[in-house]
Amino acid sequence: MTSRPSLQNRLAIGISIGVTFLWLAALAASALVVRHELDEAFDSALQETAQRILPLAVTDIIRQDRTAPFRTVEALDRHEEFLTYLVRDRSGTLLIQSHDANPDIFPARPATGFRNTKTHRIYGESAVSGTLFLEIAEPLAHRKEATFEAIMAMLLPLFAFVPATLLAVIWFVRRTLKPVVRFREEIERRNSADLSPVQGTGLPREIAPLADAVNILMERLRFSLEAERNFTANSAHELRTPVAAALAQTQRLMAETRDADILARAQQIEGALKGLSRLAEKLLQLAKAEGGGVLAETPTDLMAILPHVTEDYSRVSGTDRIRLENPANLPLISRLDPDAFGILIRNLVENALKHGAADTPVILRITPEQDIRIINGGPAVDPDTLTTLKRRFARGAARSDGFGIGLAIADTIARRAGGRLKIHSPATGQEGGFEVVLTLPPP
Numbered sequence: 001m002t003s004r005p006s007l008q009n010r011l012a013i014g015i016s017i018g019v020t021f022l023w024l025a026a027l028a029a030s031a032l033v034v035r036h037e038l039d040e041a042f043d044s045a046l047q048e049t050a051q052r053i054l055p056l057a058v059t060d061i062i063r064q065d066r067t068a069p070f071r072t073v074e075a076l077d078r079h080e081e082f083l084t085y086l087v088r089d090r091s092g093t094l095l096i097q098s099h100d101a102n103p104d105i106f107p108a109r110p111a112t113g114f115r116n117t118k119t120h121r122i123y124g125e126s127a128v129s130g131t132l133f134l135e136i137a138e139p140l141a142h143r144k145e146a147t148f149e150a151i152m153a154m155l156l157p158l159f160a161f162v163p164a165t166l167l168a169v170i171w172f173v174r175r176t177l178k179p180v181v182r183f184r185e186e187i188e189r190r191n192s193a194d195l196s197p198v199q200g201t202g203l204p205r206e207i208a209p210l211a212d213a214v215n216i217l218m219e220r221l222r223f224s225l226e227a228e229r230n231f232t233a234n235s236a237h238e239l240r241t242p243v244a245a246a247l248a249q250t251q252r253l254m255a256e257t258r259d260a261d262i263l264a265r266a267q268q269i270e271g272a273l274k275g276l277s278r279l280a281e282k283l284l285q286l287a288k289a290e291g292g293g294v295l296a297e298t299p300t301d302l303m304a305i306l307p308h309v310t311e312d313y314s315r316v317s318g319t320d321r322i323r324l325e326n327p328a329n330l331p332l333i334s335r336l337d338p339d340a341f342g343i344l345i346r347n348l349v350e351n352a353l354k355h356g357a358a359d360t361p362v363i364l365r366i367t368p369e370q371d372i373r374i375i376n377g378g379p380a381v382d383p384d385t386l387t388t389l390k391r392r393f394a395r396g397a398a399r400s401d402g403f404g405i406g407l408a409i410a411d412t413i414a415r416r417a418g419g420r421l422k423i424h425s426p427a428t429g430q431e432g433g434f435e436v437v438l439t440l441p442p443p
Contacts, residue, residue, distance in 0.1 A: 012170040031151045046123040054134040057087045058127050085136040179203050247273040295335050299443035302332040302341050326366040334440040336417045344413045347406040352376035372438040380432045381425035417441045
């Protein structure tokens with residue numbers, strides 16, 4: 001069976017991925033804006049620095065001896081200098097440089113304005129009618145580092161935001177879909193014994209019509225099942241009186257006749273009427289099983305019912321084939337209605353006596369798991385036939401008398417009560433035989 005995707009999970013994951021993608025897109029756009037703004041700020045700083053240093057450098061050059069070599073401006077304190085500068089004349093002769101300046105990173109000829117090299121951003125200003133040039137350089141790596149740190153400052157909160165968003169979305173989706181989940185659980189709890197309308201309180205507008213459609217369908221199904229049960233029960237009940245009257249007349253005829261042929265035919269009629277009477281009783285049991293009422297209000301110990309069933313069948317059949325095994329004296333505490341449990345066990349025992357080998361016992365074994373195992377001997381049942389035996393009027397290859405609804409009645413009662421009925425052939429640990437495992441509903 002293929003697993004169906006969860007709407008809650010799909011919504012939660014989809015919304016979370018969408019929100020995360022939008023945040024990443026917003027982060028990428030923000031990174032571009034930050035990069036542009038930082039470039040503007042750094043360019044403004046370069047320009048401002050150049051315009052402040054140039055007048056001082058021009059004054060210093062005018063005062064110094066022009067025949068002396070270029071001069072390095074010493075720093076008051078050694079530090080990492082991101083901005084370095086040169087002062088050169090029009091021909092490119094170096095006049096002044098900052099203490100960490102590397103002339104090799106500057107172009108050979110000075111110029112004004114902004115320009116880039118492979119490693120630096122350079123801004124140039126001129127003075128004294130274009131005879132002196134100050135160029136200030138900033139490493140591009142410094143700008144990249146600043147941009148990276150700014151982006152990381154925006155990105156790091158996202159690592160905490162994404163899980164928080166996922167949890168918030170899951171909480172919100174579950175809270176929003178809680179009426180839908182409750183509606184689904186209400187439908188799952190329904191069976192043919194409970195076809196009352198499903199409450200659709202709080203359902204979204206898109207799903208509310210589905211609840212109405214389900215309730216309409218359940219109402220139709222309830223009418224159909226009630227009509228079928230009533231027909232079965234009424235038919236079986238109405239058959240009792242005429243069948244009993246016909247059986248009584250037949251038995252009276254048998255007692256009064258002296259004709260052997262008439263007696264033989266009367267005996268055949270008697271057998272048919274008894275079979276019809278048993279069928280009517282089975283149909284009444286089936287109607288009771290399908291009609292609900294198989295659960296008691298309080299749990300009871302059903303163990304006391306089993307000895308009565310075994311004694312009744314032993315007395316009626318005149319044999320001692322039924323064995324009840326409960327070595328640990330375990331109770332059978334369950335909410336299954338005692339009358340329904342009696343019908344269920346009688347059908348299983350009757351099925352085992354009829355279809356099991358006549359020279360092997362029928363064992364009712366109570367397990368520590370509170371299961372009841374009914375085991376009878378005989379040849380193993382074909383697997384294809386085994387799957388059909390719980391259907392109504394399914395008799396498999398059995399040659400004994402019966403109607404094929406005993407297992408169907410037992411299975412219906414077990415399912416209506418919340419239990420389970422499993423059949424195995426061969427029986428557990430045997431080469432042949434038939435085994436029924438009844439799991440009672442919990443107390």
